[in-house]
Amino acid sequence: MEPADFSGAEEEPAFCNDLSDAQVTIVGLGLMGGSLAAALKAQNACRRVVGVARRTSTLQMARSMRFIDHGTRDLQAGLAQADLVILATPVRDILGKLATIGDDCKPGCVILDIGSTKARICAAMERMPPHIEPIGGHPMCGKETSGITMAEPNLYRDRVFVLAPLERTAPRAQDLARQMLEVIGARPLLIAPQRHDRLVAAISHLPYLLSVTCVSGAEALAQDDELVWRLAAGGFRDTSRVAAGSIPMMMDILLTNRGPVLEAIHHARERMTALEASLRAEEIEALETQLVAARNRRKEVFP
Amino acid sequence: MEPADFSGAEEEPAFCNDLSDAQVTIVGLGLMGGSLAAALKAQNACRRVVGVARRTSTLQMARSMRFIDHGTRDLQAGLAQADLVILATPVRDILGKLATIGDDCKPGCVILDIGSTKARICAAMERMPPHIEPIGGHPMCGKETSGITMAEPNLYRDRVFVLAPLERTAPRAQDLARQMLEVIGARPLLIAPQRHDRLVAAISHLPYLLSVTCVSGAEALAQDDELVWRLAAGGFRDTSRVAAGSIPMMMDILLTNRGPVLEAIHHARERMTALEASLRAEEIEALETQLVAARNRRKEVFP
Numbered sequence: 001m002e003p004a005d006f007s008g009a010e011e012e013p014a015f016c017n018d019l020s021d022a023q024v025t026i027v028g029l030g031l032m033g034g035s036l037a038a039a040l041k042a043q044n045a046c047r048r049v050v051g052v053a054r055r056t057s058t059l060q061m062a063r064s065m066r067f068i069d070h071g072t073r074d075l076q077a078g079l080a081q082a083d084l085v086i087l088a089t090p091v092r093d094i095l096g097k098l099a100t101i102g103d104d105c106k107p108g109c110v111i112l113d114i115g116s117t118k119a120r121i122c123a124a125m126e127r128m129p130p131h132i133e134p135i136g137g138h139p140m141c142g143k144e145t146s147g148i149t150m151a152e153p154n155l156y157r158d159r160v161f162v163l164a165p166l167e168r169t170a171p172r173a174q175d176l177a178r179q180m181l182e183v184i185g186a187r188p189l190l191i192a193p194q195r196h197d198r199l200v201a202a203i204s205h206l207p208y209l210l211s212v213t214c215v216s217g218a219e220a221l222a223q224d225d226e227l228v229w230r231l232a233a234g235g236f237r238d239t240s241r242v243a244a245g246s247i248p249m250m251m252d253i254l255l256t257n258r259g260p261v262l263e264a265i266h267h268a269r270e271r272m273t274a275l276e277a278s279l280r281a282e283e284i285e286a287l288e289t290q291l292v293a294a295r296n297r298r299k300e301v302f303p
Numbered sequence: 304m305e306p307a308d309f310s311g312a313e314e315e316p317a318f319c320n321d322l323s324d325a326q327v328t329i330v331g332l333g334l335m336g337g338s339l340a341a342a343l344k345a346q347n348a349c350r351r352v353v354g355v356a357r358r359t360s361t362l363q364m365a366r367s368m369r370f371i372d373h374g375t376r377d378l379q380a381g382l383a384q385a386d387l388v389i390l391a392t393p394v395r396d397i398l399g400k401l402a403t404i405g406d407d408c409k410p411g412c413v414i415l416d417i418g419s420t421k422a423r424i425c426a427a428m429e430r431m432p433p434h435i436e437p438i439g440g441h442p443m444c445g446k447e448t449s450g451i452t453m454a455e456p457n458l459y460r461d462r463v464f465v466l467a468p469l470e471r472t473a474p475r476a477q478d479l480a481r482q483m484l485e486v487i488g489a490r491p492l493l494i495a496p497q498r499h500d501r502l503v504a505a506i507s508h509l510p511y512l513l514s515v516t517c518v519s520g521a522e523a524l525a526q527d528d529e530l531v532w533r534l535a536a537g538g539f540r541d542t543s544r545v546a547a548g549s550i551p552m553m554m555d556i557l558l559t560n561r562g563p564v565l566e567a568i569h570h571a572r573e574r575m576t577a578l579e580a581s582l583r584a585e586e587i588e589a590l591e592t593q594l595v596a597a598r599n600r601r602k603e604v605f606p
Contacts, residue, residue: 140534140535140536141536141537142536142537142538143537159536160533160534160536162534189533189534191530195528195530198524198528199524199528199530199531199534200534201524202520202521202523202524202525202531203521203524203531203532203534203535203536203538203539204534204536204538204539206517206520206521207517207538207539207541207542207543208538208542209575209578210513210514210516210517210520210542210575211513211538211542211597212574212578212593212594212597213513213571213574213575213578214509214510214513214571215596215597215600215601216571216574216593216596216597216600217505217509217513217567217570217571217574218505218506218509219596219597219600220505220570220573220574221501221502221504221505221506221567221570222505225498225501225502227494227498227502228502228505228506229506229603229604230463230492231443231463231465231492231502231503231506231507232443232506232604232605233443233444233445233462233463233506233507234444234445234446234545235445235506235507235510235511235514235545236506236507236510236604237605238510238541238542238544238545239510239511239513239514239541239542239544239545240510240597240601240604240605241541241542241601242537242538242541242542243594243597243598243601244598244601244602244605245598247591247594247595247598250594251587251590251591251594254582254590255582255585255587258582258583258585261582262579262582262583264520264524265575265578265579265582267520267523267524268516268517268519268520268575269572269575270523271515271516271519271520271523272512272513272516272568272571272572272575275512275515275516275568276565276568279557279558279561279564279565279568280561280565282558282561284554284558287554287557288550288554290515290519291515291546291550291553291554292550293519293522294514294515294518294519294522294543294546295546295547295548295550297518297519297522298518298543298544298546298547299547300532301532301535301539301543302535302540302543302547
């Protein structure tokens with residue numbers, strides 16, 4: 001017998017440092033959670049992937065597609081043995097869970113959410129019990145379709161994945177999150193929660209609202225003339241695409257990011273007013289300048 | 304000698320009734336004109352395809368890709384023997400040409416334009432000399448990229464192609480246009496010019512302006528925080544796609560469809576104001592109702 005073998009084994013629980021040793025529990029097996037599970041299993045990246053979902057049919061599909069090793073509808077049971085918990089439900093559901101799940105998780109458990117807004121989630125994470133290691137996250141990917149049937153292991157590949165560690169987050173916890181990002185091929189980017197929320201209001205939530213406006217603007221004309229939909233082509237299709245997205249997800253995003261979204265709408269309205277004024281007055285140069293600036297920026301962002 | 308062989312040959316020029324007998328002259332070999340030429344040649348649909356372009360390099364490329372039988376920079380020479388002329392340049396260029404080319408075309412020549420607005424073009428067509436058969440057209444397809452290098456023979460396939468015949472347009476002329484639509488796989492839809500322009504303002508020109516607003520709205524934030532572009536994902540990419548389109552084309556569209564576009568902006572502004580008000584007041588049901596209506600309509604138009 002060698003003393004080193006059991007020194008302090010009772011006092012210091014062995015925190016998981018390697019993703020390959022970890023049980024990862026994914027709460028919510030929709031498009032995002034399902035794709036994450038699929039990526040982890042496809043890479044054989046961790047000891048065990050456990051999925052938690054509300055519906056038995058979702059768990060059955062996740063198992064049959066080999067996205068998870070084990071599935072349960074019982075949140076507490078799913079969390080009990082987890083080394084890394086991924087919360088992959090809409091933002092307000094995540095907020096509700098963060099308020100209660102701390103006591104269901106073992107010491108050192110890392111909790112990463114992938115909700116689309118970060119300020120309120122990270123504030124709720126601050127209030128979790130001290131034995132938990134919470135960290136905020138937001139992968140910059142998605143589709144206008146939702147549900148596990150749309151999940152795919154490459155969803156995160158080459159996409160920016162925002163990490164918003166708290167002051168309390170231990171380096172080990174951030175490292176475990178980064179290991180997962182590496183495995184799924186995502187590119188980590190550290191941003192503070194408030195800054196994140198202001199940026200995504202402009203680059204994600206505003207496009208959604210403009211997309212909705214694109215549909216409802218045409219709808220206003222359709223009240224006189226239903227033929228309008230027959231003329232829908234690529235421009236309408238692409239500009240309106242994200243309006244087809246998940247309503248519960250978008251409601252949560254808008255309601256938990258109200259201030260920054262209202263600020264983004266204010267900017268958009270100013271720009272639209274400038275376009276309108278130039279067109280109304282036939283100020284050809286001014287109009288062209290605005291169109292050229294937008295085109296150049298778009299081509300720079302997506303070459 | 305049989306008298307029937309030359310009876311009235313001098314008095315009644317033999318108007319072309321069949322596309323397969325026609326020389327088709329396409330003026331403008333960009334994405335749209337080039338794709339049309341490619342489709343006609345791929346189907347071996349007419350006697351001869353002649354291309355007219357400003358640049359020798361465009362003509363060389365069109366010839367080397369076998370999109371045309373003959374290319375010329377000389378508009379008059381290109382038009383002289385044409386049975387069917389397709390005007391495939393930006394709207395204001397088409398307007399300029401319609402004012403002058405009548406005398407360069409032979410009697411019975413059918414002139415079809417594929418400009419994006421119709422009221423001013425069809426008015427200019429009314430003023431053409433009586434030996435010409437003008438008809439307005441607008442294919443509901445395109446890309447955000449332009450130029451003959453992006454041309455493809457299937458661009459028109461299964462797309463709606465608006466035809467706006469004038470009162471003066473002979474049935475034979477409309478029939479020749481329809482033969483061409485059939486060959487390229489487009490679906491003809493007859494619409495009067497003013498109605499067309501009001502519809503496309505809502506379903507095409509408004510999406511473009513919202514797409515520009517999407518970019519310039521994010522640009523407003525980028526003045527404080529350049530990181531915003533790093534977070535651009537699928538939502539921004541698709542909503543901003545048409546903002547990358549051809550500026551000369553869009554300037555012409557906006558300036559020749561000012562009234563209907565201003566009307567569409569007015570509707571969009573009202574809808575955006577309603578979204579903003581619901582969000583500001585946290586009227587959850589009202590907000591959700593608007594988002595659901597847009598999602599349902601989008602899913603109906605693009606199932």
